[in-house]
Amino acid sequence: MNKGYYGKFGGIFIPETLSFALRELDTLYQDIKNDTTFNNELQDIYIHYVGRPSPLYFAEKYTENIGGPKIWFKREDLNHTGAHKINNTVGQALLAKKLGKKRIIAETGAGQHGVATATICAKLGLECVIYMGETDIQRQELNVFKINTLGAKVVPVSSGTATLKDALNESIRDWVTNVENTHYIIGSVTGPHPYPEIVRDFNSISGKELKDQSIERFEKLPDMVIACVGGGSNAMGVFAPFVDDLNVELVGIEAGGVSDSDIGSASINDGSIGVLHGAKTMILQNNSGEILETSSISAGLDYPGVGPEHAYLADIDRAKYKKVFDSQALDAFYKVSRLEGIIPALETAHAIAYLEELSDINKDKNVVVNMSGRGDKDLYSVMSL
Amino acid sequence: MNKGYYGKFGGIFIPETLSFALRELDTLYQDIKNDTTFNNELQDIYIHYVGRPSPLYFAEKYTENIGGPKIWFKREDLNHTGAHKINNTVGQALLAKKLGKKRIIAETGAGQHGVATATICAKLGLECVIYMGETDIQRQELNVFKINTLGAKVVPVSSGTATLKDALNESIRDWVTNVENTHYIIGSVTGPHPYPEIVRDFNSISGKELKDQSIERFEKLPDMVIACVGGGSNAMGVFAPFVDDLNVELVGIEAGGVSDSDIGSASINDGSIGVLHGAKTMILQNNSGEILETSSISAGLDYPGVGPEHAYLADIDRAKYKKVFDSQALDAFYKVSRLEGIIPALETAHAIAYLEELSDINKDKNVVVNMSGRGDKDLYSVMSL
Amino acid sequence: MISERFKELRKHNLTGFVPYLVANYPNKDIFDEALAALSNMGADLIEIGIPFTDPIAEGKTIESAHHASLKNGFNLTNFLNQIKNFKNRFDTHIVAMGYANSFLNPSIEEVSQKSREAGFDGFLIVDMPYEETDTFKLIKGRDLEFIQLVAPTSTQENIERGLSNNPSLIYYITQRGVTGANNLDLTEVQNNLKDLQKITNVPIITGFGIKSSEHIKAFKDYTDGIVIGSALIECLANSNPIKSMKDFLAPILEELKNE
Amino acid sequence: MISERFKELRKHNLTGFVPYLVANYPNKDIFDEALAALSNMGADLIEIGIPFTDPIAEGKTIESAHHASLKNGFNLTNFLNQIKNFKNRFDTHIVAMGYANSFLNPSIEEVSQKSREAGFDGFLIVDMPYEETDTFKLIKGRDLEFIQLVAPTSTQENIERGLSNNPSLIYYITQRGVTGANNLDLTEVQNNLKDLQKITNVPIITGFGIKSSEHIKAFKDYTDGIVIGSALIECLANSNPIKSMKDFLAPILEELKNE
Numbered sequence A, B: 001m002n003k004g005y006y007g008k009f010g011g012i013f014i015p016e017t018l019s020f021a022l023r024e025l026d027t028l029y030q031d032i033k034n035d036t037t038f039n040n041e042l043q044d045i046y047i048h049y050v051g052r053p054s055p056l057y058f059a060e061k062y063t064e065n066i067g068g069p070k071i072w073f074k075r076e077d078l079n080h081t082g083a084h085k086i087n088n089t090v091g092q093a094l095l096a097k098k099l100g101k102k103r104i105i106a107e108t109g110a111g112q113h114g115v116a117t118a119t120i121c122a123k124l125g126l127e128c129v130i131y132m133g134e135t136d137i138q139r140q141e142l143n144v145f146k147i148n149t150l151g152a153k154v155v156p157v158s159s160g161t162a163t164l165k166d167a168l169n170e171s172i173r174d175w176v177t178n179v180e181n182t183h184y185i186i187g188s189v190t191g192p193h194p195y196p197e198i199v200r201d202f203n204s205i206s207g208k209e210l211k212d213q214s215i216e217r218f219e220k221l222p223d224m225v226i227a228c229v230g231g232g233s234n235a236m237g238v239f240a241p242f243v244d245d246l247n248v249e250l251v252g253i254e255a256g257g258v259s260d261s262d263i264g265s266a267s268i269n270d271g272s273i274g275v276l277h278g279a280k281t282m283i284l285q286n287n288s289g290e291i292l293e294t295s296s297i298s299a300g301l302d303y304p305g306v307g308p309e310h311a312y313l314a315d316i317d318r319a320k321y322k323k324v325f326d327s328q329a330l331d332a333f334y335k336v337s338r339l340e341g342i343i344p345a346l347e348t349a350h351a352i353a354y355l356e357e358l359s360d361i362n363k364d365k366n367v368v369v370n371m372s373g374r375g376d377k378d379l380y381s382v383m384s385l
Numbered sequence C, D: 001m002i003s004e005r006f007k008e009l010r011k012h013n014l015t016g017f018v019p020y021l022v023a024n025y026p027n028k029d030i031f032d033e034a035l036a037a038l039s040n041m042g043a044d045l046i047e048i049g050i051p052f053t054d055p056i057a058e059g060k061t062i063e064s065a066h067h068a069s070l071k072n073g074f075n076l077t078n079f080l081n082q083i084k085n086f087k088n089r090f091d092t093h094i095v096a097m098g099y100a101n102s103f104l105n106p107s108i109e110e111v112s113q114k115s116r117e118a119g120f121d122g123f124l125i126v127d128m129p130y131e132e133t134d135t136f137k138l139i140k141g142r143d144l145e146f147i148q149l150v151a152p153t154s155t156q157e158n159i160e161r162g163l164s165n166n167p168s169l170i171y172y173i174t175q176r177g178v179t180g181a182n183n184l185d186l187t188e189v190q191n192n193l194k195d196l197q198k199i200t201n202v203p204i205i206t207g208f209g210i211k212s213s214e215h216i217k218a219f220k221d222y223t224d225g226i227v228i229g230s231a232l233i234e235c236l237a238n239s240n241p242i243k244s245m246k247d248f249l250a251p252i253l254e255e256l257k258n259e
Ligand SMILES: Cc1ncc(COP(=O)(O)O)c(C=O)c1O
Pocket: A083, A084, A085, A110, A112, A113, A187, A188, A189, A228, A229, A230, A231, A232, A233, A234, A235, A299, A300, A301, A345, A347, A348, A372, A373, A374
């Protein structure tokens, strides 16, 4: 199998200009990932800056309400900047420093990855440019202001649908142009190899913690781990350490959009194999291979592709991928706020919504939902619904 | 000395109707504060829900920039709901349950205490009513929406200046009316005894952690601890465990408002002794004892009184209290965002601003700023400046 | 002395009339007129609210009156001169009722001294707890009497500790809530007043939310005086305030005198 | 065969003319006309961009052309019929240049087969890396040639691994950046082309940002063909597109032929 493949998914589908940078990144990463100094530096930031480990919380009232298994939340919402995204940006920014690159670029949709990137760049003193679709800039003005406050620059992207996908295109174009002094921090387990691997590994801190915490709190592994899947980084992060534990059910939740008769953003459920943004994976496309305009109530899931490793886990039936619609996610958003006092990100609300399906599961089973982010960023859009 | 006094400050200046409730609360609290079951329950929530302990973070770039002592941040901004406020609401809500009270009321200005109260009430299944000035409701619509999302009710207060002070008045009126089934969660170390003590104790989790973390990280106690002071709960929380360590300098930062020629909110610096909201303390008042309309760029510091224990610590010279003006706080807000990737609450920015005075301190000294909250809540107001 | 007056009333099985006004509300002239009128109507004691920015025990009506008076420029020193003039013309007992902060500036001694000189007979400080014994001593040291509040939620212990400060009068609060509230439970009030009289011989006046002859009828046999507050302040907000007040009070006074 | 054509050019010390068009841009008719015109002008190879929603290696000009063509309803099956008609009239070599996803639907085999049948001579898939050897084999199995990209950032190792797939032509990218970029460093390009020729005998065409006779003059002795892309697409956006294109190309072609 070629390097960077997961079954028939993955690869390095990029313009040749970027080839050396990806190989350089791959080499450095393979070298450094077991390096003690690097890992100590990373751990120090995780602990004292990000606020790790994130707690494993028993959702007592939600458990009662569902009347099925015990429900636990892995609290990535408590991380600095409010989501799992920082786990990855911190790691990649340290990598960039090792690569001697002083300029960082990143794409952002809802702005979360942009904020997380601008944050670590501020801390490490790296120049930072964030590409963001003009449509997204308008609907996420708070995050744009945050990015600016953190000293980074937001570059508006007006081409195509002027959203995340186009911001990604534009980031790649910047990277092609400035590849020698610039590191591109991709925000999910998408893109060409070695990104899916790197982003998964940095995110898997949450899965590793969860493994230890499960043993500590309920003396065995979880029976099921649920996470929402946009590109799939938070999900790969909690899934990865459990992939070989075959009795742990892994469930990824994709955004179904308004209803089954519209295009949502469920690339595995509704897509087909293709190449997008550097990887062969499941994507939402028409018969001619044109990428479709997706939709979801949650900006962070509104992406026509998915990480290749998820496509693979689905293909080999190791994980299952379900669809949750906008209205179900919104119900879960309010329900978990009212029952547990935790306002989740709309992305996360998709994962939570799936709990409604689980009332038949035995009461002594343990189900963990990855609480990938908090809802602060979504309040204005929910308010204006 | 009478009960509930700190030197000549404190006391229980409330209408007789509330007297029994305060005494009942005091009795219960004195009983329960060393109770193992209660403390285990509280710890469980602190660890798995709030996300404690909060890290002690070394601010490397800020340290370099100031060129004086080593600067550390105690990261209360990473707590669930984004500030130290939750430390107190969690404890008091558990107390309320022990008191058999199923209804909670609270006042809020910027909305932080309201959100923190509504949060724990959702988790514990308590009815929750939040009083908020109409002016504040308009300028903090996001927090109003949050409180509603958490299932609590916001009651607008239109009397007086329609801000925090009036919300407090109205809460007391509600409490007088419903005292038998209602617990009032005061949001700072203010109010009649036993509130200043209870709120201090619940907040002192951060100071206790800091003490351990200091030893662990730099092998001695901090040389100076700095915190902003509105009512003074985050400051009392980090100060309390150090009060007897006389070589630890304690510095409280009050909000000076626009300039020295306007009324800010610096009750210790600019006020005089009086009685407000149940306690004898330093307050901002005119010659006839009328309470002044205060001002500050940060809603959470914009209060004409201060906790009686601070008035006492100032009086006996154990802590010093300095003033920081709006523009200095705003500079610090941007500076720490850009240098460290941490966007602070405007309240917290006051404490940070004081670091500019410290460049002459020896490089091997350790100064800790209590990072009382994150800036998300303030972005809109800073944006519209 | 206030206490004597109420002991006298009790001896004759009478119930005192205790109207409440807010100083200089709705304005100085009408206030002066109302004060005189109430004296002429035979008030046994008049409570005069000292306006405060944050009157936490007051309902909307009285709170607004406080704020209105402050807005009109209320000033205690000037007001004490007004009281002096009133007292030159009337010997009606008056107490200053208000919030601690208004009595502490510049000091309780000075405020007591000047209030006594102006002719006040006593103080009722809503948020001054019984623990502040020194304050009560200072007040009495300036020859002022003070009124102790008792609430439906007061414990016997509290009441007894309050009584140990030797108040001249007890003000029994009829209900949980703020002034002007609308939750009167007539039987509960009667029972509590009966219980209170078992504990103490100090005369008791009763107030909070009393606004009709029905109320008077229900309470007058259980108390030494009836306070009329919010309902009276509402009259003063009308276009013909003094007449409105008199009209409102007529049936009440009738009921009070009706043995 | 494309490779033969360029070997021939090299033998005669000539530099090939390789214009780039976006399929059906600005519309079907003008595109057809432009294709014919370029053939008549002696194009040695025409690259035809297959429009894609997300053409990540393109600058603004070509990206907009892709989107415009998609908006006009571009459809590969119909387009292949158009190509068939063109190839019935001209024997100019043509390659389909585009993004992997456009070539994989429904499968690389089927797209190769149909493209070959329509008359395409080869493929240039911008984001298909040399590792995808199977894909290149499949393409060649359908009798299509393919073009290998080499960038200024390509390492010798990369280039050699790419060459092991046996491309018919190398496309040397003149600069870091997207199509139409404006950062040409003439000497760097010359040196890199010299180095490249030391490694391989495969003919080399050169493109990205070439738009003037100065550029042609600088490069023609170092390369077997010059690609004109964005600059040509810009002409087609003008009101008289074919004339505009011809006017623009005149001095370029002159310089190309000028030994
Ligand atoms: C809170 C949260 N969860 C999930 C996602 C989706 O990303 P991923 O699928 O890579 O975890 C996002 C993206 O912005 C997010 O902000």
